Amino acid sequence: MREKLELSGFKTHLDLRNEKIGFKIREHTIAKVPFLLVVGDKEMENGTVAVRTRKGEDLGVMTQDEVVALFSRESESKGRSIDNDKSA
Numbered sequence: 001m002r003e004k005l006e007l008s009g010f011k012t013h014l015d016l017r018n019e020k021i022g023f024k025i026r027e028h029t030i031a032k033v034p035f036l037l038v039v040g041d042k043e044m045e046n047g048t049v050a051v052r053t054r055k056g057e058d059l060g061v062m063t064q065d066e067v068v069a070l071f072s073r074e075s076e077s078k079g080r081s082i083d084n085d086k087s088a
Contacts, residue, residue, distance in 0.1 A: 001037065001039065001049055001064050001067070002014060004064050004068060005067070005068065005071070008068050008071070008072070010068075010071055010075075013033075015028070021038065021040075025038070025052065029052075029054060029055075029056050032054050033054060034053070034054050034074075035051060035052065035053060035054070035070075035071070036051070036052040036053075036054075037049040037050070037051055037067065038050040038051075038052070043061065046061075047063065047064070048061045048062060048063055048064075049061070049062060049064070049067060051067060051070070
């Protein structure tokens with residue numbers, strides 16, 4: 001998933017710290033990370049990710065292609081080019 005997003009021009013950060021998932025979600029929500037992708041055992045098995053917005057809204061489980069499409073739509077609606085987001 002990370003590679004697919006980066007190849008599509010999106011910045012990613014992988015948080016592999018040995019912390020509880022609730023703590024990590026809260027921490028990244030406070031930091032206003034635009035989207036959080038959570039990959040647990042079930043998601044790994046199904047090739048999907050759970051998606052949350054910076055406001056804490058749960059968008060449910062999506063495929064990799066659905067996530068890339070969502071990010072592309074969001075980027076276009078904000079009037080930003082993906083390449084400009086790389087330098088942010």
